[in-house]
Amino acid sequence: MTTVTAEARPHPHLRLAHEGAVLTVTLANPDERNAQTPSLWRALAEVAAAVDPGVRVVVLRAEGQSFSAGLHRGMLSPAGMVGEDNLLLTAAGDPKHLAGQIAVYQRAFVTWRALPAVVVAAVQGHAIGAGFQLALAADLRVLADDAVLAMRETSLGLVPDLGGTKPLVEAVGYARALEICATGRAVGAAEAAALGLANLVVPRADLEAGTDDLVAALLQAPEQALRELKAVLRTATASTPDQQCENERHAQARLLTAMVARRP
Incomplete structure (x- = not known):
């Protein structure tokens, strides 16, 4: 595996490796169970936005016993964390500015599903809150049998706000998503x-x-077929039957046209 040089490392707790058509993005703060911070989110968003067009598969993984324990608890302390946005101070100010900050953080999560490449999350141990939402940002998920997923935001008086609610509802339905988020209970690998x-x-x-x-x-x-397939399936739940048929027609026409063009 060819690892990106240290100078190109986008964040102290993030590691990249690029081999052929596969990009591996690794959360690398195992001592703190890969707890997440705004600086990490900005780095993840920058990596997602800069994925090479030749990359066909992205793997999101993590070092250590846990995929990610979620938001670093230091972010909810009055003093905040050195070098990080003070979330409580921001929340005490202009609500529009706060909403804008959250929109910046969301890009670290929603950008992965918008990529032409297929994104795979490899999840072990705890994937809590922001960790669960990062796993949900992937198209596909491989779970270790010790994986534990949970949305704990509501128990803190908050809601999941990093793009995870849509893929969660798409995967399990509204009622089950409500129950999982409202109770904050653990979802083990077999149930997942x-x-x-x-x-x-x-x-x-x-x-x-x-x-x-x-x-x-x-x-x-x-x-190209895989790229078109991802795009077609991503539109399926939000499209009417007629719209989805149109999406299928256009995708198939592009593929057939390219197939004919390649023939001698």
Whole structure:
């Protein structure tokens, strides 16, 4: 695997590796269970926005025992954290400015699903709050059998606000999403698979290998067909039947035209 140089490392707690058509983005703060901060979100957004057009698959993974314990608790202290936005101070000011700040943070999550590349999250241990929402930002999820997903925002008097509510509702439906978020309960790997939150559950020791197998299968699909497929499926829930048929027609026409053009 070819790792990006240290000078290009976008954040002290983020590591990138690019090999062929695969970009691996790794949360690298295992001592704090990969807790997230605004500076990390900005770095993630910048990485997502700058993904090379030749990348076909992005893997979101994490070092250590947990995928991500969510928002760093220091962000909710009155003093805030050195070098980070003071969320409570911002919340005490202009509501429009606060909403604008949240919009900046959301880009670290929603940009992944908008990529032409297929994004795969490899999740082990805890994926709580912002960690759960980062996993939901991926198109596909491989969970270790020790994975625990939870939305704890409501127990703090808040709501999930990092782009996770739409993919959660799409995956499990409104009633189940409401129950998961309102109670803040843990969703284990087996239940996640049953609910459609996990595409694959593997033993913890096999998480890397299981993810690699899925990535390899994705790379076997013709590149343009896979890109068109992701785009077509992403529009399906929001489109009317007629609109979705139109989306399918246009995608298929582009693929057939390109196929004919390649023939001698």
